[in-house]
């Protein structure tokens with residue numbers, strides 16, 4: 403199949419992704435797909451569902467917005483984002499889930515430092531995020547990563563969730579679900595969900611205070627232009643800077659893709675629900691996503 407990308411991904415970009423855990427691929431996405439993303443995110447923003455949440459007027463985060471915004475579903479199915487991801491990984495890739503980070507014009511709200519892997523019931527090394535913004539974003543409002551932290555071999559505690567001691571009964575139920583090999587965040591969460599639904603797993607180490615000790619870490623960031631695709635690894639520590647004024651919104655779509663070694667894992671500290679279509683298939687810890695081709699078909703192959 404011929405590529406829809408504006409230019410080929412270079413070997414240096416692929417190497418930078420694997421070495422640093424993140425790379426900004428400049429000027430690859432055609433305007434046609436940026437327009438679809440714009441339309442899709444405006445639709446999702448105007449039509450919130452039970453998985454839309456955030457902080458008053460400064461941040462809207464939606465989980466699985468492509469499930470209800472047809473233009474976003476089209477982007478996932480037919481845009482060359484899967485090709486960018488698969489080329490960087492050098493393997494076939496399957497779409498796992500998407501999110502929208504909609505920050506209105508004005509003082510841009512920061513996103514705290516975190517790792518993505520621990521929020522989902524998946525594990526493995528080939529997990530990759532494609533972050534695409536339809537607005538220009540200077541480094542002061544865009545994504546930053548701790549270079550190389552995707553290889554630290556540690557899963558940190560998510561930065562949101564309830565402390566077990568704040569709701570012992572709820573925690574006992576979550577533990578029982580976990581022991582029974584069931585997801586802690588159930589299928590009903592697709593109707594109504596919040597970041598505070600899950601419990602913080604006390605067995606996981608705390609996410610380090612990167613923001614408070616920034617000079618101690620090797621922090622990588624970029625000025626971003628529409629048409630760029632920012633790829634970063636599921637294990638990498640990342641956050642978004644903020645506090646600066648933008649005269650326009652900062653509308654970012656973040657899709658998550660899985661290579662062959664990504665498998666299902668029941669997490670006691672699960673934060674984000676499983677994809678809706680996966681629940682009835684009752685996945686077990688260790689099963690590769692390839693076991694569920696009807697939910698996760700191969701989106702792109704080398």
Ligand SMILES: O=C(O)CCC(=O)C(=O)O
Nearest residue numbers: 503513518533642654656
């Ligand atoms: O865009 C943002 O502010 C945060 C994005 C993010 O954390 C992600 O895509 O995982």
